[in-house]
Amino acid sequence: xxxxxxxxxxxxxxxxxxxxxxxxxxxxxxxxxxxxxxxxxxxxxxxxxxxxxxxxxxxxxxxxxxxxxxxxxxxxxxxxxxxxxxxxxxxxxxxxxxxxxxxxxxxxxxxxxxxxxxxxxxxxxxxxxxxxxxxxxxxxxxxxxxxxxxxxxxxxxxxxxxxxxxxxxxxxxxxxxxxxxxxxxxxxxxxxxxxxxxxxxxxxxxxxxxxxxxxxxxxxxxxxxxxxxxxxxxxxxxxxxxxxxxxx
Numbered sequence: 298x299x300x301x302x303x304x305x306x307x308x309x310x311x312x313x314x315x316x317x318x319x320x321x322x323x324x325x326x327x328x329x330x331x332x333x334x335x336x337x338x339x340x341x342x343x344x345x346x347x348x349x350x351x352x353x354x355x356x357x358x359x360x361x362x363x364x365x366x367x368x369x370x371x372x373x374x375x376x377x378x379x380x381x382x383x384x385x386x387x388x389x390x391x392x393x394x395x396x397x398x399x400x401x402x403x404x405x406x407x408x409x410x411x412x413x414x415x416x417x418x419x420x421x422x423x424x425x426x427x428x429x430x431x432x433x434x435x436x437x438x439x440x441x442x443x444x445x446x447x448x449x450x451x452x453x454x455x456x457x458x459x460x461x462x463x464x465x466x467x468x469x470x471x472x473x474x475x476x477x478x479x480x481x482x483x484x485x486x487x488x489x490x491x492x493x494x495x496x497x498x499x500x501x502x503x504x505x506x507x508x509x510x511x512x513x514x515x516x517x518x519x520x521x522x523x524x525x526x527x528x529x530x531x532x533x534x535x536x537x538x539x540x541x542x543x544x545x
């Protein structure tokens with residue numbers, strides 16, 4: 298088997314796994330893919346390859362739910378903040394500081410997941426969303442540009458504003474779609490989204506979609522409480538992996 302075949306098998310396995318994780322818990326494709334691809338690629342190259350699978354699977358997730366228009370209106374200021382923050386820090390992903398940013402993200406994910414698994418609940422009153430949404434969006438964008446991962450603080454915020462299971466998954470799809478587009482713009486500006494990476498990204502969409510379909514089938518068969526436990530367990534695993542990979 299030649300080197301090219303090994304590369305395609307590796308990419309296929311990475312995106313099949315990442316798609317399955319996303320299908321089950323509504324997130325995780327960029328985190329899993331970035332973590333595994335960065336074992337053999339520079340962070341900016343890994344981020345460029347995940348752009349198309351991340352964008353298409355997030356658009357699928359966004360339109361598969363029941364509340365598209367409602368969420369667009371409710372989260373508009375958050376999405377504007379995501380775009381602004383991502384464009385500000387996208388250069389970090391293409392610099393030597395990317396590893397430190399990813400380590401910090403992994404530690405934060407572990408802390409949040411452990412808090413969630415403990416059963417402690419928190420929430421925000423609807424009247425606070427006017428100022429919280431743009432702040433959370435900006436912070437999420439800053440993290441996205443630095444690490445290529447879209448989950449903090451967007452995920453805990455969306456979970457805390459009282460969305461139902463399917464609404465939460467759809468809201469995550471909206472947030473991740475906007476984050477992916479903003480990240481792609483930042484990579485284009487830094488000449489990191491080149492022809493070869495774009496082509497590999499397009500091919501990687503196939504296993505990502507297959508994995509997501511399998512994961513969604515699993516999600517439809519689990520109870521809300523089980524979904525919550527799987528959600529936080531997935532975050533814990535992803536955060537632990539990101540942190541340990543940077544330390545090792």
